[in-house]
Amino acid sequence: MKLTVLGSGSTGNAVLIVAGNTRVLVDAGLSAKEITRRFAMMGEDIKCLDGILMTHEHGDHAGGLRVLLGTVDCPVYISAQTHDAYVSEKFNVANEEPRRRVKALRDRVEQIESSREFRIGEIDFHPFTIPHDAVDNFGFTATHQGVKIATLMDFGHMTTLVTERLRGCAAIVIESNHSRDMLKACDNYPWDLKQRILSRLGHLSNEDLADWLKHGFDGCARYIVLAHLSQRANNPYLAKINAEVALYERAPLFPTETQISLSYPKEPTPWIEV
Ligand SMILES: [Zn+2]
Ligand SMILES: [Zn+2]
Structure with a gap:
């Protein structure tokens, strides 16, 4: 199984997971054109997509979905509440947009809910609730041939x-x-x-992540990719050093080989293979 963060930050988020012949996109927060371009950069064809998973309805995760659905013919895995919020979005969208969204999603939806597993091709997905201020927020784990990976962004606390x-x-x-x-x-x-960002339903800070790496993380993951870095209230090197120091400070009984890397708003990360 392999993954690339196609783009991440407040300007748009999308993660591509590939296992065997199965290709799944988690979120479509970049423009459809940009998602297509970044697929090609990674040697992938957008037409071969098998499913799109939606974590929540915020524009930086769902903003490119409607137009992308005109290019691909795969289903969208989305919860009932997130679907309703997405198609009734009134802010930051043109008047015609809600109606277009309803039309684009018609007969394309596979309804998901927290803690109910589902399968797309060769990958088993497990959605789980995370604390954030959208209507129904998910993180996902993806399992293929006994190997598990996870993607989670937009949550206020561990x-x-x-x-x-x-x-x-x-x-x-x-x-x-x-x-x-x-x-x-x-x-x-x-x-x-x-206040919103700092709240328990906002976004995870470098400090929160460091604390979890020291006290909550099981040390198993070979790779941790830092995502959704604020371009104004963070610095990529600071975020990376914070996480690395936290790993270093783990009790000597719990050493880890974990590599910390960054993701970026404007370009995909290299493939991470597990
Ligand atoms: Zn976000
Ligand atoms: Zn959000």
Whole structure:
């Protein structure tokens, strides 16, 4: 199994997972044109996609979906609540957009719900609830031939369920959104937005992730890819060093071979193979 983060950040998120002959996209937050272009950069054909999983309805995860559905003919795996929120979106979209979304998704939906596993081709997926301020937010694990990977972004704090679901993963794509100090000092954000990001239903900070790497992570994953980095309230090198120091500080009884890497808004990561 292999994965690439095609793009990640507040400007758009999409992750491609490939196992055997199965290709699945997690989120379509970049434009359809850009997703298609990045597929090609990675040597993949967008027409061969077997499914699109939606984590939640926010624009940076779902903004490219409607147009992409005109190019691909695979189903969309989405919860009932997220579907309803997505097709009734009134903010930041043109008047005609909700109606177009309904039409684009007609007869294309496979309804999913938290903790109910489903299979696409050669991959078993397990969605699990994560705490964020959309209507019904999921992280996913994907298992192929006994190897498990996980992708989770947009969640405000670590939960027992998240730690449980991440146990035994070979690779994890996980949010490291902001440095708490950089966010508090950031002049570009109004105070209510800062409150939202910092809240338990907002976004995971570098510090939260470091704490989990020290105390919650089982040390199993060979690869951890940091995702959804804020371009104003974070710095990629800071996020990476924070995570690496946390791994180093784990008790000597729990050493780990884990490699930390970054994902980017404007280009895909190299393939990560497990
Ligand atoms: Zn997001
Ligand atoms: Zn979100």
